[in-house]
Amino acid sequence: MRQEKRHKLQLFYEILCAIEDDIDHNKVARPTHIQHNCRLSYDKMMNHFIELGHRYMIYRDNSTGLISITSKGKKFVKQYNELINLIESAGL
Amino acid sequence: MRDPFTLFYTSNATTTTTLTSTIAIHQGTHGVVSALPPSLSLFSLIVTIASILLCSVIAMYFYRSYRFSGFGYLLGLPTGFAILAASFVFEHLHVVYSYSYTNESLENLFFWIQLSLQSEGFAFIALSYMLKNRDGSTSTINGLLPTASKILFSPHNWIHSSIKIREIIASVLPMILISIPLMVTISALFVQPILNETEIKDMSLYTTLFDIVVLGYIFVKCVKPLVKAANIKLLYIPAAFALLWLEQYSLIINYFDNNQFAFIGSIIIRLAGLGLFVYAIRYAVSSVRNREMEVER
Numbered sequence: 001m002r003q004e005k006r007h008k009l010q011l012f013y014e015i016l017c018a019i020e021d022d023i024d025h026n027k028v029a030r031p032t033h034i035q036h037n038c039r040l041s042y043d044k045m046m047n048h049f050i051e052l053g054h055r056y057m058i059y060r061d062n063s064t065g066l067i068s069i070t071s072k073g074k075k076f077v078k079q080y081n082e083l084i085n086l087i088e089s090a091g092l
Numbered sequence: 093m094r095d096p097f098t099l100f101y102t103s104n105a106t107t108t109t110t111l112t113s114t115i116a117i118h119q120g121t122h123g124v125v126s127a128l129p130p131s132l133s134l135f136s137l138i139v140t141i142a143s144i145l146l147c148s149v150i151a152m153y154f155y156r157s158y159r160f161s162g163f164g165y166l167l168g169l170p171t172g173f174a175i176l177a178a179s180f181v182f183e184h185l186h187v188v189y190s191y192s193y194t195n196e197s198l199e200n201l202f203f204w205i206q207l208s209l210q211s212e213g214f215a216f217i218a219l220s221y222m223l224k225n226r227d228g229s230t231s232t233i234n235g236l237l238p239t240a241s242k243i244l245f246s247p248h249n250w251i252h253s254s255i256k257i258r259e260i261i262a263s264v265l266p267m268i269l270i271s272i273p274l275m276v277t278i279s280a281l282f283v284q285p286i287l288n289e290t291e292i293k294d295m296s297l298y299t300t301l302f303d304i305v306v307l308g309y310i311f312v313k314c315v316k317p318l319v320k321a322a323n324i325k326l327l328y329i330p331a332a333f334a335l336l337w338l339e340q341y342s343l344i345i346n347y348f349d350n351n352q353f354a355f356i357g358s359i360i361i362r363l364a365g366l367g368l369f370v371y372a373i374r375y376a377v378s379s380v381r382n383r384e385m386e387v388e389r
Contacts, residue, residue, distance in 0.1 A: 009161060082377050083157050089326040089376040090154075091314035092166070092224050 012057070013080045014038045015048055019058065019069045020077070029067040133188065139359050140184035146366035147177035153373050168220030172213045179209035200292050204277060207292075207299045211273030214306045221313040222266050272302060293347070300343050307337040328372030335365030 006014070018037035022029040035045050049067070052058045057073035060066075155170035157163075186202035280295045315330040342358035345351055 079160055083160055085376040085379060086153065086157055086373060087166075088318075088321075088323070089372055090169070090329050091317045091326075092169075092220060 009080065011038070011040075011048060012052060013077060015040075015045070015052065016057065016069055016073050016077050019067055019073075023068065029069075031065060031067065034067065136184050136187045139363065140180050142363055143180040143366060144177045146363070146370050147173045147180070149370050150366070150373065151177070153377075165220050165223040168216045168218075168223070172216030172218075172220070175209050175213035175216060179206050179213060182206035182209065200289070203292055203296070204280075207296055208273055208277040211276075211299045211302050211306075212270070214303050214310075215269050215273055218269060218306045218310050218313075219266055221310055222269065224313075269306070273299060276302065297344070297347050300340050300347065303340045304337060304344070307333055307340060311337060326372075326376070328368055328375065332365045332369035332372060335361050335368060339365065 015034060015038055018034045019029040021037065022033045026033070031042075031045065031049070035042055038045065040048070049058065049060060052073070053060055055072070056070055057076055059068045059070055061068075151170040151173040154166060154173070158166040158170065182202045182205045186199055186206055189199040189202060276298050277295060280291060311330055311333045314333055315327070318326050318330065339358045339362040342354045342361060346354040346358065
């Protein structure tokens with residue numbers, strides 16, 4: 001089934017949620033798990049990781065490849081949830 | 093140079109009250125008008141401040157959402173509510189000056205500005221709902237439809253005429269929506285630069301009818317996705333728009349009936365509508381926070 005095109009904000013949100021979810025379950029977040037959860041190609045996901053890293057929302061350990069979410073990333077997830085709730089409640 | 097306020101000079105000083113001044117207490121005849129009663133002044137001031145505060149809160153929340161997401165269509169809501177807040181200032185000034193015999197031209201000027209701003213505010217709010225699905229619905233459908241220029245100039249594409257006409261209407265409609273309130277109010281000046289009370293009352297009827305249509309459109313567009321999603325908990329905002337619609341309906345009753353209860357009722361309904369809107373926003377935002385707290389536990 002063809003997936004609907006996702007907005008960049010939504011992609012960031014899904015990636016950050018996947019990271020949080022992976023950390024909750026496995027203590028660490030691995031790129032392959034995140035790729036699987038977000039249904040993204042590896043190249044695209046790496047591009048998003050770079051952008052999220054530039055925005056200080058995630059931290060990537062270059063030696064192990066493991067990823068962690070920063071407080072700014074957590075704030076983004078919270079704000080995105082609020083935005084979606086607000087938009088939905090206004091029927092927009 | 094002519095004083096701009098003379099544009100709104102009223103030809104008949106002894107005419108009865110305007111729409112919002114139905115609660116006025118006129119004493120005697122031939123233009124002897126009482127000063128604004130302190131209780132009424134205080135009531136008007138409190139209502140105005142409350143309305144402005146509520147509108148500002150709504151505008152702030154939606155502006156923050158726009159800043160965060162960058163979705164252009166969200167900008168209509170904060171703009172609309174900010175304009176509405178400004179219109180309430182002029183409404184208060186109109187009520188204050190409606191008791192002043194010497195400043196009757198100012199009274200009409202403030203009423204004229206209030207009507208223009210209120211309609212424009214609702215038009216901007218409707219714009220958000222009109223443009224929300226614009227990307228997916230108008231420019232191209234699955235990339236098969238031609239662009240706007242081809243629609244207009246290529247006769248080979250006329251076979252899709254119904255879809256094309258719909259596209260053209262969809263692209264022009266937002267501009268029409270925004271310009272109607274301005275056109276109606278400014279055209280009144282072109283017809284007769286010296287507005288009297290009867291004319292301005294007629295204009296108030298037209299703008300109120302426009303507001304009713306626009307709010308009806310907003311209500312339908314707002315309630316549809318929520319009903320589809322069977323999300324009854326989120327019906328507060330459609331209910332708030334329904335209350336604002338009821339406010340305009342009360343003003344129509346007031347126009348024909350000069351019923352002071354309809355006017356006071358419209359003010360109370362408006363405050364209830366705006367209050368419900370703020371509550372709905374707080375509810376939407378706080379539900380996220382509550383969920384987070386539950387997860388943390």
